[in-house]
Amino acid sequence: MEVLIKLGIILIVGFIGGKLAKLAKLPSVSGYLLAGLLLGPTLFKLVTPTDVDNFSILSEIALSIIAFSIGSEFVMRDMLKVGKKIFWITLLEVIGAIGVVFFVMFVLFKQPFAFSIVIASMSAATAPAATLMVIRQYRAYGPLTKTILPVVALDDVLGIVAFGIALAVAKLTVSAEPVKVADMFLKPLIEVGGSFILGFILGVILSLVSKKAENRDDHQILSIAAIGVATGISKWLGFSPLLTNIVLGTVVVNMVRKSHRVFGSVNDFASPFFVIFFTVAGASLDLAILKTVGLVGLAYILARAGGKFLGSYVGAVVTKSEKTVQKYLGFAMLPQGGISIGLSVLVRQQLPEYAMAITTIIMFSVLIYETTGPIFAKFAIKKAGEIDGALKQEPLENITPEKANLELQAEAE
Numbered sequence: 001m002e003v004l005i006k007l008g009i010i011l012i013v014g015f016i017g018g019k020l021a022k023l024a025k026l027p028s029v030s031g032y033l034l035a036g037l038l039l040g041p042t043l044f045k046l047v048t049p050t051d052v053d054n055f056s057i058l059s060e061i062a063l064s065i066i067a068f069s070i071g072s073e074f075v076m077r078d079m080l081k082v083g084k085k086i087f088w089i090t091l092l093e094v095i096g097a098i099g100v101v102f103f104v105m106f107v108l109f110k111q112p113f114a115f116s117i118v119i120a121s122m123s124a125a126t127a128p129a130a131t132l133m134v135i136r137q138y139r140a141y142g143p144l145t146k147t148i149l150p151v152v153a154l155d156d157v158l159g160i161v162a163f164g165i166a167l168a169v170a171k172l173t174v175s176a177e178p179v180k181v182a183d184m185f186l187k188p189l190i191e192v193g194g195s196f197i198l199g200f201i202l203g204v205i206l207s208l209v210s211k212k213a214e215n216r217d218d219h220q221i222l223s224i225a226a227i228g229v230a231t232g233i234s235k236w237l238g239f240s241p242l243l244t245n246i247v248l249g250t251v252v253v254n255m256v257r258k259s260h261r262v263f264g265s266v267n268d269f270a271s272p273f274f275v276i277f278f279t280v281a282g283a284s285l286d287l288a289i290l291k292t293v294g295l296v297g298l299a300y301i302l303a304r305a306g307g308k309f310l311g312s313y314v315g316a317v318v319t320k321s322e323k324t325v326q327k328y329l330g331f332a333m334l335p336q337g338g339i340s341i342g343l344s345v346l347v348r349q350q351l352p353e354y355a356m357a358i359t360t361i362i363m364f365s366v367l368i369y370e371t372t373g374p375i376f377a378k379f380a381i382k383k384a385g386e387i388d389g390a391l392k393q394e395p396l397e398n399i400t401p402e403k404a405n406l407e408l409q410a411e412a413e
Contacts, residue, residue, distance in 0.1 A: 003054055009046065010055075011272060013039060014279030027374035029133045029278050034371065036282020047283035055280050060241065062277030064231045065270045066129045067242045068223075071249020072263050073149040089147065089315035089325075090154040093333060094124040096311020097304055098162060104303040109296055114170035115354045121166035122343050122362060123304040125159030127335040128152040128242075130374045133274065140381040141389030143322040148332045148380075151312075153246050155333070157192055160240060163343050164188025170351055195234060195243035202230050202244075203251025210256050220265035223252075227266070285367045293364040300361050301368055308333040324384035331380035335373030336365050 014032045021031025039047045079086070102120035105111045131152055135145055164187050206226040213219045230248050234241040253259045309330035316326040344362045348355040381387055 006047065006051055007055070010039065010279050011275055014275040018275065027134045027378050028137055029130050029374045030371065032275055032278035033282035036279035037285055039279070040283035040285060042287045047280065052280055052284045055276065058273055059277045059280055060231055062270065062273040063129060064227050064241055064245045065266055065273065066132055067245035068227050068249040068266060069263060070128055070132060070149050070153050071246040072253045072259065074250040074253065076254050085319040085321065086147065086150045086154060088319050089312065089321065090151045090158060092315035092318065093151065093308060093311035094155050094158045094162065096314065097123045097307035100307030100310065101300060101303045104299050109299060111296065114174050114351065115357065117166045118170045118347060118351060118354065119300065119358050119361060121163040122340050123307065124162050125156050125336070125340055126152045126333050127370065129277070130335045130370060131332050131377045134374050134377040135381065138378065138381060138387045139390040140386045142384060142386035144324045144328055144384040145381060145386050145389065147321065147325050147329060156242060160192060161188040167350060174353065191239055192243060194237060195239040196247050198233060198239060199230060199244040199247025200251055202226055203248045204255065206248065207252050207255035210252070210262055216261065216265050219262050220269055223262050223266045224269060281370060289360060289364050289367065293361055297361045297364045301365055304365065305334060328380035328384050331376040334369050334376050336369040340366065
């Protein structure tokens with residue numbers, strides 16, 4: 001079938017899935033994912049693995065725009081107040097996930113050390129896309145929402161570093177060839193550090209150019225171009241496109257006085273890409289994997305959730321965060337997606353003896369968490385009383401660019 005016809009079908013089916021999800025009082029993103037699941041190998045087989053590859057560039061655009069939007073949450077004047085709190089919450093949340101998963105795999109299920117340490121490290125990263133979409137749909141704002149996005153962004157950084165170290169340690173235990181201890185730290189640090197430097201440079205350039213923009217169209221063209229360049233160079237140099245675009249957004253929100261115009265123009269462009277991204281993500285999942293994961297796969301799902309809840313709760317308590325953050329942050333930390341799948345590719349390349357088992361469990365985890373994660377995220381912000389929080393009147397100085405954009409979108413609707 002012609003690729004453009006399939007693309008149109010994906011958009012229509014995803015759109016319908018989102019509307020049905022709203023009728024069922026579920027997040028739209030859950031509808032996109034479930035609609036994609038129907039189009040994939042599980043049922044109609046309309047979207048093949050080849051199609052998923054063909055549409056990968058559209059998915060990359062969507063994920064990069066999401067990362068750029070997350071960067072808008074890192075307003076320096078706010079981070080100076082809560083930055084230490086965010087760091088400790090994230091660190092303990094990452095340690096909780098890795099620690100619990102490793103204990104369950106290595107101690108309870110007697111899995112090999114290399115397998116246990118690598119799959120435990122892969123449990124740390126949280127997929128930000130679904131959570132951000134839920135926050136936008138319900139115009140959420142408040143202490144929990146303001147904590148979720150920085151933590152989700154930062155735990156990807158710590159997750160990548162943890163994975164790099166864990167993979168190097170695992171290779172030490174299974175390989176006859178010596179592995180330099182320096183490589184354990186050097187490779188992840190190059191990836192993270194390079195992403196930060198590249199994002200900062202491009203962010204400064206975009207900020208300076210944006211000040212000369214005459215209208216919304218100019219902002220949109222310049223911003224999308226910067227996001228595309230950031231993503232392309234990151235992939236070319238082996239950096240993280242996600243981290244690069246988060247830093248890009250962070251620089252813009254702190255350097256451009258009316259930065260909500262920049263982020264608003266990008267979001268106006270992005271909606272079709274979001275529908276494609278989540279629907280194709282659903283189509284890439286296969287329920288047949290349920291037959292092969294076994295008890296170890298189920299244990300991983302439960303252990304990761306338990307670790308996320310435990311780490312988030314302890315971090316929020318230690319930092320004396322609001323009660324709503326203590327109770328409900330863990331629910332928003334569950335989605336797992338693109339980063340973990342990308343890390344599984346590295347496992348196939350560098351630890352092939354465990355690649356099949358790890359990849360199968362990770363794909364099962366993505367299937368479960370990507371379809372249920374948005375529901376848990378909605379539960380969290382609803383229980384925290386933050387749905388429609390972005391619409392409440394507050395002093396102008398307290399409204400972040402991202403929040404202002406949410407309000408503009410609400411008015412447009």
